[in-house]
Amino acid sequence: MAQGRQLSLWLACLGLALLGVPAAATGDESILNSEIGRQNNQSLLWGPYRPNLYFGVRPRIPQGLMAGLMWGKVDTYNDFQSSIRYTCEQNEGMKGYGWDEYDTRRGGIQSIHDIENGLDITTSFVKVPGGAHGGSWAARIKGEINDETPQDRKTIVFFYVTQEGEGKLEALEGDNSKGYDGDLTLEGSSEGLGNYKLTVTRGTGEHPTSDHKLTEFRGKGTVVQSLTYPDEVLWQAKPVVFKQLKEGVDWLVENKYDNTDAPPPWQVYQLANRPGIGNVQIIQKVFEGSFEFDVLFSSESAGKELTSADLTREIKETTESFGERFSSIFTLKAPFTAEKYKKFGRGMFSNLIGGIGYFHGQSVVDRSYASEYGEENEGFWQEAAEARARNKQQLEGPYELFTAIPSRPFFPRGFLWDEGFHLLPVADWDISLAMEVVKSWFNLMDDDGWIGREQILGSEARSKVPEEFQTQYPHYANPPTLFFVLDAFVEKLRKSNGTLPAGKEHLSQAALPLSTALVDNPELGLEYLRRLYPLLRRQFNWFKKTQAGDVKSYERDAYSTKEAYRWRGRTETHCLTSGLDDYPRPQPPHPGELHVDLLSWMGVMAKSLANIADALGFAEEVADLAKVRDAIEHNLDDLHWSAKEGCYCDATVDDFEENELVCHKGYISLFPFLTGLLPADSPRLGPLLALLADEDELWSPHGIRSLSKKDPFYGTNENYWRSPVWINVNYMAIVQLHNLATQQGPHQTTARDLYSRLRRNIVDTVYAAWEETGFAWEQYNPETGRGQRTQHFTGWTSLVVKIMAMDDLEEKAGRERDEL
Numbered sequence: 001m002a003q004g005r006q007l008s009l010w011l012a013c014l015g016l017a018l019l020g021v022p023a024a025a026t027g028d029e030s031i032l033n034s035e036i037g038r039q040n041n042q043s044l045l046w047g048p049y050r051p052n053l054y055f056g057v058r059p060r061i062p063q064g065l066m067a068g069l070m071w072g073k074v075d076t077y078n079d080f081q082s083s084i085r086y087t088c089e090q091n092e093g094m095k096g097y098g099w100d101e102y103d104t105r106r107g108g109i110q111s112i113h114d115i116e117n118g119l120d121i122t123t124s125f126v127k128v129p130g131g132a133h134g135g136s137w138a139a140r141i142k143g144e145i146n147d148e149t150p151q152d153r154k155t156i157v158f159f160y161v162t163q164e165g166e167g168k169l170e171a172l173e174g175d176n177s178k179g180y181d182g183d184l185t186l187e188g189s190s191e192g193l194g195n196y197k198l199t200v201t202r203g204t205g206e207h208p209t210s211d212h213k214l215t216e217f218r219g220k221g222t223v224v225q226s227l228t229y230p231d232e233v234l235w236q237a238k239p240v241v242f243k244q245l246k247e248g249v250d251w252l253v254e255n256k257y258d259n260t261d262a263p264p265p266w267q268v269y270q271l272a273n274r275p276g277i278g279n280v281q282i283i284q285k286v287f288e289g290s291f292e293f294d295v296l297f298s299s300e301s302a303g304k305e306l307t308s309a310d311l312t313r314e315i316k317e318t319t320e321s322f323g324e325r326f327s328s329i330f331t332l333k334a335p336f337t338a339e340k341y342k343k344f345g346r347g348m349f350s351n352l353i354g355g356i357g358y359f360h361g362q363s364v365v366d367r368s369y370a371s372e373y374g375e376e377n378e379g380f381w382q383e384a385a386e387a388r389a390r391n392k393q394q395l396e397g398p399y400e401l402f403t404a405i406p407s408r409p410f411f412p413r414g415f416l417w418d419e420g421f422h423l424l425p426v427a428d429w430d431i432s433l434a435m436e437v438v439k440s441w442f443n444l445m446d447d448d449g450w451i452g453r454e455q456i457l458g459s460e461a462r463s464k465v466p467e468e469f470q471t472q473y474p475h476y477a478n479p480p481t482l483f484f485v486l487d488a489f490v491e492k493l494r495k496s497n498g499t500l501p502a503g504k505e506h507l508s509q510a511a512l513p514l515s516t517a518l519v520d521n522p523e524l525g526l527e528y529l530r531r532l533y534p535l536l537r538r539q540f541n542w543f544k545k546t547q548a549g550d551v552k553s554y555e556r557d558a559y560s561t562k563e564a565y566r567w568r569g570r571t572e573t574h575c576l577t578s579g580l581d582d583y584p585r586p587q588p589p590h591p592g593e594l595h596v597d598l599l600s601w602m603g604v605m606a607k608s609l610a611n612i613a614d615a616l617g618f619a620e621e622v623a624d625l626a627k628v629r630d631a632i633e634h635n636l637d638d639l640h641w642s643a644k645e646g647c648y649c650d651a652t653v654d655d656f657e658e659n660e661l662v663c664h665k666g667y668i669s670l671f672p673f674l675t676g677l678l679p680a681d682s683p684r685l686g687p688l689l690a691l692l693a694d695e696d697e698l699w700s701p702h703g704i705r706s707l708s709k710k711d712p713f714y715g716t717n718e719n720y721w722r723s724p725v726w727i728n729v730n731y732m733a734i735v736q737l738h739n740l741a742t743q744q745g746p747h748q749t750t751a752r753d754l755y756s757r758l759r760r761n762i763v764d765t766v767y768a769a770w771e772e773t774g775f776a777w778e779q780y781n782p783e784t785g786r787g788q789r790t791q792h793f794t795g796w797t798s799l800v801v802k803i804m805a806m807d808d809l810e811e812k813a814g815r816e817r818d819e820l
Contacts, residue, residue: 096774361458
């Protein structure tokens with residue numbers, strides 16, 4: 001597969017040449033591009049890029065140092081194992097957790113409210129640039145016993161450190177054989193990180209004491225155990241730690257420390273101190289009451305070892321910087337200007353951007369290309385299921401991905417259709433970071449143009465996914481939402497007044513604000529698009545080939561016989577590839593089906609590609625894509641509009657193999673509107689806005705329902721996309737209503753009213769659930785507004801930050817009336 005990736009890069013360069021575009025910039029542009037790329041990689045090397053952990057740090061390289069925080073209470077012998085916290089989990093006794101503020105290039109502060117353990121933990125993380133290996137970083141771990149818990153609560157804390165690949169990691173000897181009364185230091189080296197030192201400070205907080213005779217074998221400060229494991233096991237922190245704890249308990253039993261002479265619980269679970277060389281270093285502290293300690297990672301190439309004083313200063317400066325930037329970038333508009341909304345907005349955005357992770361490993365793929373996967377026969381879903389059962393999957397890769405995630409406890413991995421929504425707020429904050437993530441996704445593309453819809457890379461990622469959902473299929477598509485982000489990037493480029501620096505003397509860090517470097521220097525942004533464009537075109541062509549619908553066989557009356565599409569991967573109950581899972585589709589599934597949401601997504605791609613081609617000066621591409629878009633827009637009406645129902649519908653064929661519309665009013669009915677394919681004077685907008693606003697159909701006090709209340713499938717079975725309010729689709733509706741409300745047209749007044757009410761309803765709903773539970777949620781109940789399904793869903797639900805920053809058209813209209 002490495003050869004396939006090399007071929008992809010070669011084809012990309014070839015595509016540029018065929019378009020008459022140079023494969024790389026020259027002169028000052030090339031120097032600037034190289035320097036920005038270097039600084040960008042350095043500033044993004046380290047981060048809490050293990051978002052599946054409550055606090056986990058790693059570099060953005062395949063093999064390097066990884067660290068994670070683990071803790072639990074030890075007041076009794078029996079509650080320890082169930083109280084251990086390490087991986088983010090749902091329903092683990094938390095009253096909310098997440099980043100209160102976070103900037104990917106600097107750091108931030110996270111709060112964890114562990115009610116079950118009676119502990120509030122704060123993790124502060126900062127990065128300090130410098131040197132040739134991504135600089136240094138530091139973290140402050142602070143635990144406070146909450147007011148409802150006895151203040152002498154015993155807490156065991158582990159800091160679990162591993163080193164992947166070739167290299168060395170060693171815990172230096174302490175001041176006594178039983179442990180460390182002062183700081184503990186690890187020294188390490190690896191090819192990607194060079195030489196480094198990691199110091200865990202003594203910190204503050206009381207250590208429990210005991211007069212049990214076991215004390216002569218156990219220290220009361222910090223202890224470490226140095227172990228060696230195969231790389232593929234390193235991520236399994238809990239089993240590794242519990243194995244060492246069990247060895248300690250077994251030693252107690254062997255030495256006849258039984259129930260008649262039992263040590264206190266905290267001492268039973270205390271590790272023996274065994275420092276040395278090993279790719280696993282288990283650092284343990286035991287506290288009585290509240291505590292605080294620092295973790296200081298110093299890269300030798302940075303030339304300076306970090307201190308706790310440095311960390312204190314950096315935390316203060318990072319907090320000040322974040323507050324100022326957030327207020328300037330996301331200026332919240334009425335009625336969401338109160339401090340409570342600002343705190344809410346900072347938290348929602350920080351959890352989105354703080355959830356960005358780096359993933360590396362192999363993926364399970366079925367490349368059998370079985371004939372049944374073409375889904376051309378009636379009963380195709382049964383044939384495909386049988387083929388999946390008999391075909392052999394294979395591990396491909398390893399691959400790497402830098403991406404945001406939907407949910408730290410439940411979906412800690414990359415999802416293609418989620419990512420475009422994730423990156424819209426990120427693009428406002430740091431467009432260079434957003435484009436780095438986009439590039440990472442497109443680097444996963446195979447030679448045909450396919451990107452797997454769910455990226456489950458490595459054993460750790462697979463451990464969170466049922467086996468039946470792990471395999472990816474190269475004929476399965478997913479909504480191409482990354483094109484939304486590319487459109488936002490092109491818009492920023494068009495608005496940019498930046499100019500290219502004249503020479504090397506302009507290449508200092510101060511002259512290069514990395515977050516906006518690609519738009520401050522427009523030629524660099526255009527160079528980025530030149531390199532990416534062949535991959536975008538290849539993906540578009542892959543969609544056209546693999547998801548094509550059948551117009552000719554059924555003599556459908558359509559403007560174009562080419563622009564019709566059908567999601568592959570359908571079953572009787574689900575169309576997972578559409579992203580709308582259990583939303584009702586024509587029954588039974590038929591190879592003659594056509595899906596209006598997929599045709600709309602093809603329109604999004606054609607529109608975005610033309611926009612990018614225009615920015616790059618590809619005139620022939622613009623003309624070709626204009627024809628495709630025109631055909632798509634005609635076919636939306638010819639193949640999918642129901643005059644009777646007043647909405648867009650999926651199509652199938654009846655018993656006489658004639659075209660038949662199947663209308664389940666809901667999100668799919670609105671898709672041409674939601675994706676911005678309808679002009680302001682479209683005759684279809686009147687009925688669609690009426691459907692959207694109808695309280696007996698889609699409108700609710702908490703947002704637009706996914707399915708009409710009148711539909712027989714409303715609220716039935718899995719009820720995933722059959723009634724709940726989803727923030728990503730409501731965001732799309734709000735954007736399009738705003739567009740209609742701010743331009744002349746027959747629906748301007750109606751759109752303004754709907755925009756204002758929907759904007760308020762969505763923000764109030766998400767805020768109320770967050771205030772009550774401490775979490776953002778995957779979806780919201782249309783009747784009660786309560787959050788549902790996955791908690792800590794700070795993926796596309798974080799779009800609420802952009803919604804709060806959108807115009808208050810009610811206030812604007814009031815000002816205009818006053819002026820008149």
